[in-house]
Amino acid sequence: MTTLGTASAAPGEMDTGRLQVGESRDGSPVGLPVAVINGADEGKRLYMQAASDGDELNGVGVVRQVVPQIDPSELAGEILIVGIVNYHAFQVAEHRNPIDDTKMNRAYPGDENGTSSERIAKATFDAAISADLVIDLHQGSTSRMIDETRVRCGSRHRRHRECLELAKTFGCGYILDQKGPDGQLARAAPDEGVPTIDPELGGAVGWDHESIRKGVEGVFNVLREYGFLDGSAEIEPQTRAAGFEQYGSPAGGLVDFQVELGERVSPGDTLFVVTDAFGTEKADVTADSNGVFWRTRRLPQVATGEYVCSVGTNVDSY
Structure with missing residues (x-):
């Protein structure tokens, strides 16, 4: 049985639920939407999340297209997904968590007794480091930007090569290979031994359907190349900037x-x-x-x- 929050799936099953991360100002529970896809066969575990920044919606667009296309009976391994991380910011279409005025992707690895953002970061970080691979879906906020994948651990990190290979497999066409700021999931998870990438799927107000399409293709490239699904990705050279x-x-x-x-x-x-x-x-x-x-x-x-x-x-x- 594989669980994340209230979602629980036996081999060959899929389930959705909520991951509780605290309470709102009226005392009601705050739960992030989560999904668990447990493959019929054994394999690796992938963790994927979206909307760490509340106005970056392309990742949510990727998740809502990827999940219905995966048949657990054809999957080897497990996929854990948090569909919306920055719950409070998403509700008001803002970048930062309005409860504590924090950019969520600067709060990792989090603190279970900390601020709203630190508690969310801790809950999602624990799920991330239980996996073998992590995809943290972002976009360039509302700026105009190319579709790229970021490797944020730094070139001297012991997991750098694995993160870079994961980015190449995702295959957006461009890679930014530059050490990121403290508090990013793509910085913190490799420190725990988990290769992690940060796809920045263009930049848009609302959806950008071409960037979402590339993100969906990228996720399935990873699922095939790392043995979750049959087949292999057609991995092409990427333009890398440092x-x-x-x-x-x-x-x-x-x-x-x-x-x-x-x-x-x-x-x-x-x-x-x-x-x-x-x-x-x-x-x-x-x-x-x-x-x-x-x-x-x-x-x-x-x-x-x-x-x-x-x-x-x-x-x-x-």
Whole structure:
């Protein structure tokens, strides 16, 4: 029998339930929606979660398409899923948990006696480190961003190679291989020996169906390549970046981008220009390094010094 919260499934079965993580302000229990898929045959355990940040919905879109497509009778191993991690932020369509004003993916490994976010992090972390592999589904919030998979443990970590192979198998096309901030699940779980990736499925307000499609394909690539399902993934080389350069605006005004997401850039290439409301050019911002145009702000208006875009640097093929 495999359990997660109130979900419990025998071999060849699937069940859904709730993982209690505290109480709301009226004293009612707060339970995260969870699913357990227990394969008919023995195998590895995969843990997957979505909406660690409450406005990042593409991961939820992936989960709701993946789960109905998996037949437990054809599965080897177990899959544990938390469909919505940042419960409070999801309810109000915000990035951070409004109960304690915390970014959930900075709270791992959590604390069972801590704040709202720390308690949620602890409950989901315990589920994650019970697994052999972890997929933590994210997106670039509401910015515009390429579809990528992040390896956050750092190149010197003992699980780095396994995390990198998992990212390559997921197969979004791009990998950011850069040590992440403290408190990320993709930083904390490898410290417990569990290879973990952080797919950032584009950036959108609401759903982005193409990014969701890539996320669904990525999950099934992992399920096939790691023996949960029959077949193997068609693993193709990924474009890997080991760093980021961020660009702010030297002037206030309106931004016009001169390159497309995913396009290669070289030093001196114009990334964007800033004009006033009448079209008069005020600034021309160029790339400092070779790289890939990775991420941009969504709205065109900027103030002096405000973030505009990012370029992935130290790029190779993996």
